[in-house]
Amino acid sequence: MKNLAYILIGFAIGAILTYYFCPRTVDTEEVVITKPKGVITVEEATALSNNWTKYRKKAVDSAAAKQGRSVDDRSVDWSLTDVEDYLNYAKQESKILGFDMTGIRIYLGVYGKNAGQSKQDLTTMFIVPTGKKSLSEANSVNLNIQGDKTIPVGPLNEGGGGQGGYPQ
Template identity: 60%
Template sequence: MPSMKKASYVLIGIIIGALATYFFCPRLPENYNDKIVKPKGLITPAEAKELNYNWTKTRKKAVDSAAGKVDDRSSSWSLSDIENYLAYAKNQSDSLGYDMTGIRVYLGVYPGNAPNGKADYTTMFIVPTGKKSVSEASIMDIMLPPPTSDLPVNPLNDGSGSGDGYPQ
């Protein structure tokens, strides 16, 4: 039969082992179990090419003729610009008392006096959408989908435009 002194050494050893395991073994990150969710509305690259081809076939001539030149037909932003903008827009929406629920992409045309050779070219810009935050629940919120509208947050513009179509 082990003595009380030997049992206390075993107990201290177990405690030290548990603490060492806790502090020195790697832990999984908090978002380890987060799953990547496939968004609604995805299309294949072939479908995107067809949509672009249809735009070219039915709109390009009219747009270029109205602009008097080959107009921009796309805008692109870096991934970091998009991520930063979404975080900025969400923060601004929250601070203004809105729930940001999405984004909307608009077409626009730069004015004739725009700098950097952008005058009269088409542009696209992103606007956050959502609704006014409501502090109290209401039966109407359950019955009707919440209306969304453009939020009073600065839109994102200044993507790099291109007159080229979708890559073939």
């Protein structure tokens, strides 16, 4: 009977220690979201868009006119779901390829002659993941001095194009 008492006391002590020392998730914790570097005001964005219109629109639209269009796209939009899904996909594929994804790069492009009448020779933008080749975890000193480079994961394209200036 003495042994049974010791076992029960041991279980009780183990349960108490587990309760106090094991991490728990609490649904009431408030998530803190910090403002990323590079966020500008709406006024600054409007000024940048107006500058594009002032210094680039004429040249870009004249190139579009050669293709029989009055204006070219000047913006691309993706749904929030598409962007979040792409970032998750790019992180996963980067990891499989042995890269640490650290950012994205957005490129301007132009659809070629084989893109079909609705897109032919028009501007597009696409998102590409960037990062560094993963280093061995056994290495105690990180001597990787290379900059972030494009990771060979399929880029995100096929956003909706727009011709209007900011905001729209």
